[in-house]
Amino acid sequence: MICTHMAGSCLTSNVYQPILVGKALRPDLHLPFIGDDSGENMSTQNGTYCELTAHYWAWKNLNADYIGICHYRRYFDFAATDGRINNDMFDISFDDLARRNLGDPVSLLQDGTEVVLVRPSYLPRSVAQNYMLSHVPEDFFILCRVILKLYPEYEPTLRQHFFCSNRWIGYNMMFCRKELFDRYAEWLFHILDETERYVKLSGYSYQKRIFGFMGEILTPLFFLHNCKKIKYRPVLYVSDNPGRVSNLRYLYNKIRYNIAFGLVGKKHPQSADPLGKFYENYFQKDGIVI
Numbered sequence: 001m002i003c004t005h006m007a008g009s010c011l012t013s014n015v016y017q018p019i020l021v022g023k024a025l026r027p028d029l030h031l032p033f034i035g036d037d038s039g040e041n042m043s044t045q046n047g048t049y050c051e052l053t054a055h056y057w058a059w060k061n062l063n064a065d066y067i068g069i070c071h072y073r074r075y076f077d078f079a080a081t082d083g084r085i086n087n088d089m090f091d092i093s094f095d096d097l098a099r100r101n102l103g104d105p106v107s108l109l110q111d112g113t114e115v116v117l118v119r120p121s122y123l124p125r126s127v128a129q130n131y132m133l134s135h136v137p138e139d140f141f142i143l144c145r146v147i148l149k150l151y152p153e154y155e156p157t158l159r160q161h162f163f164c165s166n167r168w169i170g171y172n173m174m175f176c177r178k179e180l181f182d183r184y185a186e187w188l189f190h191i192l193d194e195t196e197r198y199v200k201l202s203g204y205s206y207q208k209r210i211f212g213f214m215g216e217i218l219t220p221l222f223f224l225h226n227c228k229k230i231k232y233r234p235v236l237y238v239s240d241n242p243g244r245v246s247n248l249r250y251l252y253n254k255i256r257y258n259i260a261f262g263l264v265g266k267k268h269p270q271s272a273d274p275l276g277k278f279y280e281n282y283f284q285k286d287g288i289v290i
Helices: 043-049 050-061 093-098 126-134 137-151 154-161 178-195 207-226 247-263 277-285
Strands: 002-004 018-020 068-073 074-076 087-090 117-118 173-176 230-233 235-238
Touching: 043 050, 043 087, 043 207, 050 068, 050 074, 050 178, 050 207, 068 178, 087 093, 093 235, 117 207, 126 137, 126 154, 137 154, 137 178, 137 207, 137 277, 154 207, 173 178, 178 207
Parallel strands: 002 018, 002 068, 087 235, 117 230
Antiparallel strands: 068 074, 068 173, 074 235, 117 173
């Protein structure tokens, strides 16, 4: 499924099916494909959940053997091969995308691979530090507390991926069997539904997309915890002015960010505090008890 919130170019084929997210919030927008407002849905919550309203719709309404999620501007390049210096993202025009062979995603699962995720980009800091720099730190630790309350068996994976890794696996994109996707969605929305009880929505329009942002760190957490074999593929980003970051530039950034993370990131004091005890006094003042 290709998540989109607007009229514009989307791939359509027997493999790619666009879905209009937040359709209930856009009653006057009529596009020639499905919306996320039919059947059992959460379309009205698209403002805070972003493309996750399509995840929810697919979980509750879609019958299929396999499912993949991408965006109107971000597509998997399933035809790409594994390699140490391959880039994580390439710019491409829509015309070039439409002509390109994107590969057969099902074939990637025939060797025991359980899920395909986006190829990681590397940060000079941990996933946790990056999230807290970009969003509200209190929200991050509320999320961690909820995860460990509902699924305490995830603590080793949470510590490793959030606090001891600098691999950013974003965009809420994946390709897997529908059975695995349903397990993921049930887990994801259980956590986000509980988290929603405690967080306070920001007055800033960007930060209101809180649950979509949380999904970006929860999605890899689930698959890293549950899957023994994962493949990663780069993202093709549809741009009006496509350029390209070379593979060597990607390798250079990967090396220097890994060095920076090894020297500084792993020593961050919050790396040993997944419950955010530093914020305990603030939580108490807000009446937050998890």
